[in-house]
Amino acid sequence: MTTPKPPFSGLNASRLNAPGASGLNAPELPKEDLGLFTDLYELTMSQAFFRQGMSATATFSLFTRTYPLNRAYFVSAGLEDVLDYLSNLNFSGRAIDYLRATGIFSDDFLEYLRGLRFTGSVRAIPEGRLYFTDEPAVEVTAPLIEAQLVETFIINQVNLQSMLATKATRCVWAAQGRGIADFASRRTQGTDAALKMARASYIAGFTSTSNVLAASLYGMPPSGTMAHSFISSFPSELDAFRAYAASFPDRTTLLVDTYDTITGTRNAVQVAKEMEVANNGRLVAVRLDSGNFDELSRQVRKILDDSGLGYVKIVVSGGLDEYALEALVKAGAPIDLFGVGTKAGVSADAPWSDMAYKLVNFNGRPVIKLSTGKVSLPGPKQVYRTKDANGKFAKDIIAMENENLPGGLPVLEEFMKDGQRIGPAATIEEIRTRFEEEFAALDDRFKALNNPPRYPVSVSSRLERLSSEVQEEVMGINVSDSD
Amino acid sequence: MTTPKPPFSGLNASRLNAPGASGLNAPELPKEDLGLFTDLYELTMSQAFFRQGMSATATFSLFTRTYPLNRAYFVSAGLEDVLDYLSNLNFSGRAIDYLRATGIFSDDFLEYLRGLRFTGSVRAIPEGRLYFTDEPAVEVTAPLIEAQLVETFIINQVNLQSMLATKATRCVWAAQGRGIADFASRRTQGTDAALKMARASYIAGFTSTSNVLAASLYGMPPSGTMAHSFISSFPSELDAFRAYAASFPDRTTLLVDTYDTITGTRNAVQVAKEMEVANNGRLVAVRLDSGNFDELSRQVRKILDDSGLGYVKIVVSGGLDEYALEALVKAGAPIDLFGVGTKAGVSADAPWSDMAYKLVNFNGRPVIKLSTGKVSLPGPKQVYRTKDANGKFAKDIIAMENENLPGGLPVLEEFMKDGQRIGPAATIEEIRTRFEEEFAALDDRFKALNNPPRYPVSVSSRLERLSSEVQEEVMGINVSDSD
Numbered sequence: 001m002t003t004p005k006p007p008f009s010g011l012n013a014s015r016l017n018a019p020g021a022s023g024l025n026a027p028e029l030p031k032e033d034l035g036l037f038t039d040l041y042e043l044t045m046s047q048a049f050f051r052q053g054m055s056a057t058a059t060f061s062l063f064t065r066t067y068p069l070n071r072a073y074f075v076s077a078g079l080e081d082v083l084d085y086l087s088n089l090n091f092s093g094r095a096i097d098y099l100r101a102t103g104i105f106s107d108d109f110l111e112y113l114r115g116l117r118f119t120g121s122v123r124a125i126p127e128g129r130l131y132f133t134d135e136p137a138v139e140v141t142a143p144l145i146e147a148q149l150v151e152t153f154i155i156n157q158v159n160l161q162s163m164l165a166t167k168a169t170r171c172v173w174a175a176q177g178r179g180i181a182d183f184a185s186r187r188t189q190g191t192d193a194a195l196k197m198a199r200a201s202y203i204a205g206f207t208s209t210s211n212v213l214a215a216s217l218y219g220m221p222p223s224g225t226m227a228h229s230f231i232s233s234f235p236s237e238l239d240a241f242r243a244y245a246a247s248f249p250d251r252t253t254l255l256v257d258t259y260d261t262i263t264g265t266r267n268a269v270q271v272a273k274e275m276e277v278a279n280n281g282r283l284v285a286v287r288l289d290s291g292n293f294d295e296l297s298r299q300v301r302k303i304l305d306d307s308g309l310g311y312v313k314i315v316v317s318g319g320l321d322e323y324a325l326e327a328l329v330k331a332g333a334p335i336d337l338f339g340v341g342t343k344a345g346v347s348a349d350a351p352w353s354d355m356a357y358k359l360v361n362f363n364g365r366p367v368i369k370l371s372t373g374k375v376s377l378p379g380p381k382q383v384y385r386t387k388d389a390n391g392k393f394a395k396d397i398i399a400m401e402n403e404n405l406p407g408g409l410p411v412l413e414e415f416m417k418d419g420q421r422i423g424p425a426a427t428i429e430e431i432r433t434r435f436e437e438e439f440a441a442l443d444d445r446f447k448a449l450n451n452p453p454r455y456p457v458s459v460s461s462r463l464e465r466l467s468s469e470v471q472e473e474v475m476g477i478n479v480s481d482s483d
Numbered sequence: 484m485t486t487p488k489p490p491f492s493g494l495n496a497s498r499l500n501a502p503g504a505s506g507l508n509a510p511e512l513p514k515e516d517l518g519l520f521t522d523l524y525e526l527t528m529s530q531a532f533f534r535q536g537m538s539a540t541a542t543f544s545l546f547t548r549t550y551p552l553n554r555a556y557f558v559s560a561g562l563e564d565v566l567d568y569l570s571n572l573n574f575s576g577r578a579i580d581y582l583r584a585t586g587i588f589s590d591d592f593l594e595y596l597r598g599l600r601f602t603g604s605v606r607a608i609p610e611g612r613l614y615f616t617d618e619p620a621v622e623v624t625a626p627l628i629e630a631q632l633v634e635t636f637i638i639n640q641v642n643l644q645s646m647l648a649t650k651a652t653r654c655v656w657a658a659q660g661r662g663i664a665d666f667a668s669r670r671t672q673g674t675d676a677a678l679k680m681a682r683a684s685y686i687a688g689f690t691s692t693s694n695v696l697a698a699s700l701y702g703m704p705p706s707g708t709m710a711h712s713f714i715s716s717f718p719s720e721l722d723a724f725r726a727y728a729a730s731f732p733d734r735t736t737l738l739v740d741t742y743d744t745i746t747g748t749r750n751a752v753q754v755a756k757e758m759e760v761a762n763n764g765r766l767v768a769v770r771l772d773s774g775n776f777d778e779l780s781r782q783v784r785k786i787l788d789d790s791g792l793g794y795v796k797i798v799v800s801g802g803l804d805e806y807a808l809e810a811l812v813k814a815g816a817p818i819d820l821f822g823v824g825t826k827a828g829v830s831a832d833a834p835w836s837d838m839a840y841k842l843v844n845f846n847g848r849p850v851i852k853l854s855t856g857k858v859s860l861p862g863p864k865q866v867y868r869t870k871d872a873n874g875k876f877a878k879d880i881i882a883m884e885n886e887n888l889p890g891g892l893p894v895l896e897e898f899m900k901d902g903q904r905i906g907p908a909a910t911i912e913e914i915r916t917r918f919e920e921e922f923a924a925l926d927d928r929f930k931a932l933n934n935p936p937r938y939p940v941s942v943s944s945r946l947e948r949l950s951s952e953v954q955e956e957v958m959g960i961n962v963s964d965s966d
Contacts, residue, residue: 036696037677039668041707043695048713048730058716098699104734144716151710152694155669156677163672185522186638187835189646192673194520194639211635212526213519216581224524227634229842230531232850233541233627247531251587258852259957342835351834352670352825359712367715369741474742 035091035113036098038152043099046145047109056363057120058147059380062138062158063358068350072452073442075169075435076125076137077200078161082154083421086118089150118146122416123401125383127426128203128435129411130442132457135383135398136412137162137355144362151357159355160193161200167322167347168201169439171340173447174325179337181223182209183317184345197345203431207337218428225251225287231258241271249281253315256286256300265300269307285313285336293318294333301334315339321348322449366470377463378470384408392443399460518574518596519581521635526582529628530592539846540603541630542863545621545641546841551833555935556925558652558918559608559620560683561644565637566904569601572633601629605899606884608866610909611686611918612894613925615940618866618881619895620645620838627845634840642838643676644683650805650830651684652922654823656930657808662820664706665692666800667828680828686914690820701911708734708770714741724754732764736798739769739783748783752790768796768819776801777816784817798822804831805932849953860946861953867891875926882943 049055064074091099091113099105099113120142125131137158140147171180182201185194198214208223209215215222226244234240237259245252254271256264265286272283286304288296293316304312316328317339325338342348358376359367366378380401386408388394399405415422426434439447446452459467532538547557574582574596582588582596603625608614620641623630654663665684668677681697691706692698698705709727717723720742728735737754739747748769755766769787771779776799787795799811800822808821825831841859842850849861863884869891871877882888898905909917922930929938942950 033696036699037668037674038695039666039693039707040695040698040705041693041709041713044707044731044734045709045713045727048709048727049716051730052726054716060712095699099695102705104731106730148712151712152669153674156671156674159670160673183522185520186635186840187642187838188639189672189829189834190643190675190679191520191636191639192675196673210522210524212521212523212582213516215523216519216578222523222585224522224527226524226528226531227631228852229543229631229634230524230528232842232852233532233537233845243535244528244531247534247589248527248587251527342837346672346829346834348834351672351829351831354825355670357669359715362716369711369715 033092033095034085034089034153035116035149036095038149040104042149042151044104046113046149047105049145049148050109050112051106055143055145057141057361058144058359058363059139059141059361060147060151060357061136061360061376061381062140062154062355063136063376064133064353064355066354067133067454068163068353070450070452071166071350072446072448072455073130073132073166074137074162075165075200075204076129076131076162077127077165077203078158078196079124079127079138079415080425081157081161082124082138083122083415083425085153085157086120086122086150086416086419087421089116089118091116116146116149117419118142118150119419120146120416121414121418123380123412123414125411126413126431126434128431129438130393131383131411132396132455134377134457135396136381139360139380139412141361141380155355155357157196159353161196162355163347163350163353164193164197164345165200165204167344167350168197168204168206169435170322170449171201171325171338171344172205174322174329174449175338176329178329178335179207180205180325181315181337181339182206182211182345183224183339183341185209185211185214187342188345193345199428201340201344202428203435205432205436206340210339220428225253226255228255228258228289231255237264238267238270241267242274245271245275245281245283249275252281252283253285253287254283255289257288257290261288261291261296262299262303265303268312269303269309272309272312273307283309283312285315287315287317287339289316289318293328293335294331297328297333297335313337317341319343323349326449366466368467368470368474377459377467379463379466381412381463383411385411387441391441393441393455395456395458397458397460398463400463400466403460403462405460516575516578517568517572517636518599518632519578521632523587525632525634527587529596529632530588532628532631533592533595534589538626538628540624540844541627541842541846542622542624542844543630543634543840544619544843544859544864545623545637545838546619546859547616547836547838549837550616550937551646551836553933553935554649554833555929555931555938556613556615556649557620557645558648558683558687559612559614559645560610560648560686561641561679562607562610562621562898563908564640564644565607565621566605566898566908568636568640569603569605569633569899569902570904572599572601574599599629599632600902601625601633602902603629603899604897604901606863606895606897608894609896609914609917611914611916612921613876614866614894615879615938617860617940617942618879619864622843622863622895624844624863638838638840640679642836644679645838646830646833646836647676647680647828648683648687650827650833651680651687651689652918653805653932654684654808654821654827655688657805657812657932658821659812661812661818662690663688663808664820664822665689665694665828666707666822666824668692668694668697670825671828676828682911684823684827685911686918688915688919689823693822703911708736709738711738711741711772714738720747721750721753724750725757728754728758728764728766732758733767735764735766736768736770737766738772740771740773744771744774744779745782745786748786751795752786752792755792755795756790766792766795768798770798770800770822772799772801776811776818777814780811780816780818796820800824802826809932849949851950851953851957860942860950862946862949864895864946866894868894870924874924876924876938878939878941880941880943881946883946883949886943886945888943
């Protein structure tokens with residue numbers, strides 16, 4: 001079994017030449033108040049740091065401690081939004097006024113916030129690449145307050161987008177080469193998630209998205225044709241089909257299950273034949289949105305083929321996730337394209353992860369946290385990924401940033417330095433291609449939808465040693481605390 | 484057991500006097516391109532309607548077919564965003580240019596879209612009130628295209644916000660009068676969900692939110708003090724505690740589990756005593772974020788009490804949801820405030836619902852959809868809610884809009900007419916109070932966290948009759964279709 005390639009770039013999908021060239025505004029947090037999208041404690045801690053004069057450099061590491069259900073890998077996504085956020089981070093005059101009105105903050109700290117910009121650096125695993133538990137997906141190094149304040153937004157975005165990219169990857173793998181369209185927008189948890197789902201799933205290999213704003217913002221192909229309400233608003237299903245075909249002779253997919261799937265398919269055949277006779281376009285596909293998809297798709301395929309409509313494809317949607325896709329594909333159901341919505345768009349079987357953003361270095365000193373069951377690795381880090389003789393990933397080693405492990409390729413790259421982005425942002429197509437290559441190099445056994453084995457990740461001996469040393473040191477300090 | 488009232492308005496919480504008066508911009512979709520946040524098929528259907536001259540009035544009904552796991556009610560939330568969206572719906576010149584560039588749409592339809600505004604009416608169940616399966620939470624009546632185009636956004640927002648308000652209500656019920664702070668922002672599915680979680684959970688009775696932007700936008704109290712990284716960035720825990728108390732003498736909650744909860748509590752006691760001696764504020768609380776909360780909270784309470792610090796409260800956070808809250812409350816753990824994050828913020832046990840937006844009336848004709856297992860009730864509707872002798876809700880009856888059922892109070896109200904909002908928006912405090920009264924009138928048995936019984940909802944005999952008639956008519960049409 002090899003990594004499936006989506007065979008066609010979207011049924012009824014339209015792709016614009018210039019990604020992101022629409023000139024539309026991204027629906028994001030208000031640029032002038034980005035600083036306020038944070039947990040209050042980031043600000044109270046920052047004031048305490050400020051009063052203590054603690055302006056030394058800190059490194060925070062973003063990583064996930066454990067795999068959610070049935071996962072053995074994560075797909076990196078969300079970095080572009082993090083870099084954009086850090087580039088624009090600020091507190092407007094109104095934001096400062098609001099903070100003053102809470103009565104929590106001192107004037108000198110508020111004046112400091114008014115001038116605050118992010119001046120640090122960011123090293124991260126590029127979007128579209130894989131990462132594994134305990135590996136730093138993002139490392140932020142900056143003066144303590146700057147690095148602390150950005151925690152809430154960074155976790156929020158990388159957690160969401162990696163989760164959705166990972167879920168979408170599972171769907172793409174299950175579909176084994178059949179196309180998948182993102183239909184999730186109406187059921188994602190909010191508008192931000194809808195747009196990020198469209199982008200993350202396209203990175204993972206979906207062929208199109210139903211969300212027009214996402215398609216326009218990210219330069220992806222939009223797709224979609226009709227809902228049940230379209231059928232219901234005409235006196236008959238046949239009238240509805242004819243009206244649609246008249247308006248879109250070259251891109252008609254007919255939804256056939258509003259009343260009865262078989263009757264609907266026969267009506268679709270009639271319209272397809274009328275299109276042939278009139279020499280006015282060709283029916284692209286029929287869509288099934290309810291019922292037993294394996295049985296119905298076979299019946300529908302037979303009706304279409306018996307009518308000489310072998311060219312009409314079958315689209316299936318409705319409650320699908322990677323588990324359903326795998327079952328349908330293994331059963332050999334004659335389905336050409338899946339529409340995937342709700343369950344993928346909220347990552348229903350694993351709607352959260354325990355991604356954390358932890359201080360690992362401060363003022364040149366590696367630090368850790370010892371809370372029950374939550375030990376973290378100290379210091380800035382690099383991940384080295386090694387390949388076997390077949391070009392497949394063999395194992396990862398988490399090491400100290402400045403270690404050089406022979407044979408391993410470093411996975412984290414620098415994306416921001418002194419508050420400035422380094423190099424141009426990758427295009428969505430570049431990220432999609434990067435993911436395709438990356439995922440092809442992961443052995444298939446880690447892609448199993450159920451109970452995949454763990455991909456081997458170890459810690460370098462130098463980092464192990466540092467970890468032990470810091471742990472002993474911290475315990476020592478803490479015992480003396482309680483004297 | 485009566486409906487719990489949050490006893491204190493937020494530990495370390497600060498409330499501003501003028502809700503929403505911060506003057507900050509709401510982080511919403513770009514106003515000039517609201518029209519594009521929609522599924523492509525809404526636009527292709529609209530073009531087909533446009534070409535057919537189908538401009539008659541349609542009514543769409545938003546409802547949920549089935550209860551997610553362990554739910555027996557929904558809390559209405561999201562309407563305010565729907566009304567704001569409808570008031571601002573439009574397609575900018577750039578949006579039109581984008582749509583033209585896709586090659587999908589005809590020029591006459593694009594010119595129509597350029598001038599499109601929402602001119603219809605909205606009837607809905609007010610935010611903070613309860614609703615049940617099959618009941619219309621929102622009904623939109625407008626020229627067909629306008630009513631169709633808005634589907635994606637309306638489902639997205641009402642589904643999310645009602646789901647989160649319902650989840651938060653379950654937490655409030657489980658806490659039985661203890662306060663709850665929303666800590667979910669970093670793990671919600673995106674920034675939109677973070678803000679909506681803060682608002683929805685405050686409606687449901689949470690005492691505060693950690694999200695500063697949400698607090699400023701909606702006029703709610705923000706809360707929060709320190710993270711583990713704060714402790715780790717000081718040479719010792721005691722140094723960190725002292726630094727924080729110096730900066731916030733009147734609002735210090737000390738996080739005691741960075742290294743060891745009991746040692747941390749002893750350090751907190753030492754700092755509390757130092758504050759007493761210096762006569763500089765009083766320690767408000769300690770926070771536990773890991774370990775066995777029942778055991779640890781008792782040990783911590785004893786240490787505090789034995790040290791004469793009975794006034795210091797205990798806050799607990801970390802992986803909590805309504806099930807954990809109920810267990811801790813039933814066990815009698817001495818916890819004063821819960822911080823609730825991830826699992827509530829993504830509604831982890833039920834992260835989606837099957838909310839649908841269906842055409843129920845077009846051009847004066849009631850319509851339905853018959854897809855396998857998905858029958859909907861025809862026509863515009865009203866819900867009548869009746870109370871028993873004790874003032875508790877007895878049952879709901881779903882009826883035709885113009886029916887007048889004696890004894891029942893209508894639940895849907897008109898919020899928009901001819902594209903204009905009717906009356907001022909309710910304040911967040913009004914909605915919160917409305918919810919509190921509403922929830923008190925729901926019998927406790929429906930509030931059970933596990934396997935609650937179904938609240939009785941019936942369909943009026945007139946609506947039943949209409950439903951049968953329309954069903955027969957549709958079947959008749961469809962049979963003739965396939966001839």
